[in-house]
Amino acid sequence: MSDLATQAGTTPTTRPAISVRDLRKAYGDKTVLAGIDLEVARGEVLALLGPNGAGKTTTVNILSTLQRPDSGRAEVFGRDVVSAGADVRPLIGLTGQFSAVDGLLTGRENLALVAALAHLPAAEQKARVDEMLERFDLGPASRKQASTYSGGMRRRLDLAMTLIARPRLVFLDEPTTGLDPRSRRTMWDIVGELVASGVTIFLTTQYLDEADELADRIAVLDDGKIVANDTPSGLKRLIPGGRIDLAFASAADLDRAQSLWPQAAGRAEALALSVPGDGGAAHLRQVLGGLESAGIEPRGLTVETPSLDDVFFALTGHGARATDADAGPSDTGDDEVDAAADPVDRLGERTHGTHPTGTSTRHGRTER
Numbered sequence: 001m002s003d004l005a006t007q008a009g010t011t012p013t014t015r016p017a018i019s020v021r022d023l024r025k026a027y028g029d030k031t032v033l034a035g036i037d038l039e040v041a042r043g044e045v046l047a048l049l050g051p052n053g054a055g056k057t058t059t060v061n062i063l064s065t066l067q068r069p070d071s072g073r074a075e076v077f078g079r080d081v082v083s084a085g086a087d088v089r090p091l092i093g094l095t096g097q098f099s100a101v102d103g104l105l106t107g108r109e110n111l112a113l114v115a116a117l118a119h120l121p122a123a124e125q126k127a128r129v130d131e132m133l134e135r136f137d138l139g140p141a142s143r144k145q146a147s148t149y150s151g152g153m154r155r156r157l158d159l160a161m162t163l164i165a166r167p168r169l170v171f172l173d174e175p176t177t178g179l180d181p182r183s184r185r186t187m188w189d190i191v192g193e194l195v196a197s198g199v200t201i202f203l204t205t206q207y208l209d210e211a212d213e214l215a216d217r218i219a220v221l222d223d224g225k226i227v228a229n230d231t232p233s234g235l236k237r238l239i240p241g242g243r244i245d246l247a248f249a250s251a252a253d254l255d256r257a258q259s260l261w262p263q264a265a266g267r268a269e270a271l272a273l274s275v276p277g278d279g280g281a282a283h284l285r286q287v288l289g290g291l292e293s294a295g296i297e298p299r300g301l302t303v304e305t306p307s308l309d310d311v312f313f314a315l316t317g318h319g320a321r322a323t324d325a326d327a328g329p330s331d332t333g334d335d336e337v338d339a340a341a342d343p344v345d346r347l348g349e350r351t352h353g354t355h356p357t358g359t360s361t362r363h364g365r366t367e368r
Contacts, residue, residue, distance in 0.1 A: 015075075015077060015078040016039045016040055016041050016042065017040045017041065017042045017043075017044070017076065017077060017168070017169050017200040018038065018039065018040035018046075018063060018074070018075070018076055018169070018200075018202065019038075019039050019040075019073075019074070019075045019078075020036060020037060020038040020039070020063070020072070020073070020074045020075075021037055021072055021073045021074075022035045022036075022037065022071070022072040022073070023035065023036045023037075023038075023059070023062065023069050023071075023072035023073070023074055024069060024070045024071045024072050025055070025058055025062065025067070025069050025070050026070055031224050032055040032058045032224055033055050033058060033059065033062075033069070033072075033224050034223070034224035034225050035072065035224075035225065036055075036059070036072075036221070036224070036225060036226050037226065038219060038226060038229070040200060040202060040217075041200075042198075042200055043195065043198050043199070043200055044200055044201075044216045044217065045191070045195055045200075045201040045203060045214050045215050045216045045217075046201070046202055046203065046215060046216065046217050046218070046219060047203045047204070047205060047210075047211035047214065047215035047217070047218045047219070048060075048202070048203065048204045048218075048219050048221055049204075049205065049206070049208070049211055049218055049219070049220050049221065049308075049312060050204075050220060050221035050222055050316070051206075051222065051316055052206075054221045054222055054223070054224070054316075055221055055224050056173070056204040056221055057097065057173055057204070059204075059221070060094070060096075060171050060173050060202070060204060062074055062081065063076060063081060063171065063202065064081075064088075064089075064092055064094045064171050065081050065082075065085040065088050065089055065092075068082055069082070076088045076091060076092060076169060077091055077168065077169070079091075090165070091167060091168050091169055092167050092168070092169045092170070092171065093162035093163055093165065093167035093169070093170045093171070094162060094170070094171040094173070095158050095159050095162045095170070095171070095172050095173065095175050096173045097173050097174045097177065099154045099155065099157075099158045100158055100161065101146045101149075101154050101157050101158055101161070102146060103145060103146045103147030104145060104146075104147065105145070105146060106142060106143050106144055106145055106146065107133065107138050107141055107142045107143075107144065107146055107149070107153075107157050108129060108133065108142040108143060110146055110157060110161060111128075111129040111132055111133065111157075111160060111161060111164055112125065112126075112129050114161045114164050114165075115128055115129055115164050115165070118164060118165035120164070120165060128164055129164070132160040132163065132164055133160070135160070136156040136157065136159070136160045136190070137156070138153065138156060138157060138160065141153065150183075151178060151179055151180075151183065152179055152180065152182070152183030152186065155175065155176070155179060155183065155187065156183075156186070156187075156190075159172075159175070159187070159190060163194075167199070168198075168199060168200065169199070169200045169201075169202065170194060170199055170200070170201055170202070171202045172191070172201060172202070172203045172204070172205075173204050174204055174205055174206065175187055175203070175205075176188075176205070176207065176210060177206075184207075184210070188210070188213060188214060191203075191214055192214075201214075203215065208307070208308040208309050208312060209308075211232070211308060212232050212308050215232060216231065217229065217230065217231055218230065218231070218232055218235055218308075220235075220311075220312065220315050220316065222315065222316040222317075227315050227316070228311075228315050232308065233280075233305075235308065235311045236305045236306045236307070236308070236310075236311055237278050237280065237305075238311060238314070238315075239306050239310055239311055239314045240276075240306070241304075241305075241306040241310060242276070242277055242278040242280070242283070242303075242304060242305045242306060243274045243275060243276050243277060243304050244274070244275045244277065244283065244284060244287050244301065244302070244303055244304070245272060245273070245274050245275075245301070245302040245303075245304060246272065246273045246274075246275065246287075246291075246298045246300070246301055247270070247271060247272050247298060247299045247300035247301070248271045248272070248273070248296070248298055248299055249271070249297075249299045250271070251268065251271060253271075253296050253297075253298075254266060254268065254271050254272075254273060256294055256296055257273050257291065257294070257296055257298075258273060260290050260291075260294060261273070261275050261287075261290075263276065264276065271299075275287055278305070280305075284303060
């Protein structure tokens with residue numbers, strides 16, 4: 001791998017993991033990316049959200065060197081994904097929407113194959129395979145054909161194959177689609193371990209609770225453009241709907257509290273009051289301070305903020321997928337059509353879900 005010269009006062013160790021400027025991609029008259037700008041810091045988890053066909057998978061394919069953009073510039077750790085793709089690929093791993101596991105091979109054989117393709121030193125390969133089998137709790141099934149694995153086991157094996165060459169940046173393209181709640185939680189724990197070890201994560205998902213749980217920042221992609229990019233809490237503050245719900249022990253306390261906030265919605269039968277605001281810490285302090293000054297002790301308090309579902313709908317005009325983990329995979333949308341529409345553009349002769357290892361490998365509610 002070639003060393004990169006320091007540019008514009010930025011050293012290789014301080015450059016972002018991903019830098020995207022005015023990235024564009026179209027298939028015929030269908031514009032998929034209409035000039036997106038995006039930056040992901042090292043060690044960060046960025047979740048890219050968007051309705052089906054918004055261009056999420058196309059973005060991942062370009063950043064992982066599997067497709068070429070029509071124009072614009074994308075860099076991974078300072079390497080251009082088009083002109084320096086050979087330097088990018090050893091730094092990244094990709095777990096696509098569909099499992100890349102070969103069902104005819106055992107779990108151990110799948111990992112050994114990827115270790116060899118990733119050109120790990122021969123003396124290291126077996127130890128690395130053993131390590132990944134243990135880390136992903138696949139040891140007891142390691143000598144069984146992968147076709148006999150459950151969906152969660154296949155997904156864990158798929159991710160183990162992605163990580164075997166120790167990538168610094170991992171793309172997870174809808175990694176928990178179709179998994180049961182326990183398997184989803186296992187995947188979330190694995191992502192947390194990766195981040196703790198310094199790995200950068202680029203996550204696409206339509207499970208908004210997943211983005212809320214895992215992401216440091218969330219970018220919302222709609223109609224080929226980034227329409228929002230902020231922390232989960234920052235996105236929730238973009239739209240109205242926050243409130244603090246107060247419960248009281250007596251009608252007298254409710255009436256006194258109502259006099260403090262005349263705009264609040266009272267429910268006499270429930271002895272409850274909803275004080276509108278952003279639901280943030282400053283708002284909570286203001287409400288508690290007002291109650292204390294008036295000598296009112298609430299019986300209960302609940303902070304409600306807008307959910308990511310509310311934000312998603314407000315920003316895109318589309319409903320989000322239900323977060324039931326046992327829901328089946330959604331319609332793949334235009335991204336899958338996009339990928340098939342330009343087969344010559346598929347660098348590395350790779351289809352969805354395989355690994356580039358030939359060359360690399362809240363809803364905010366608080367109760368008291």
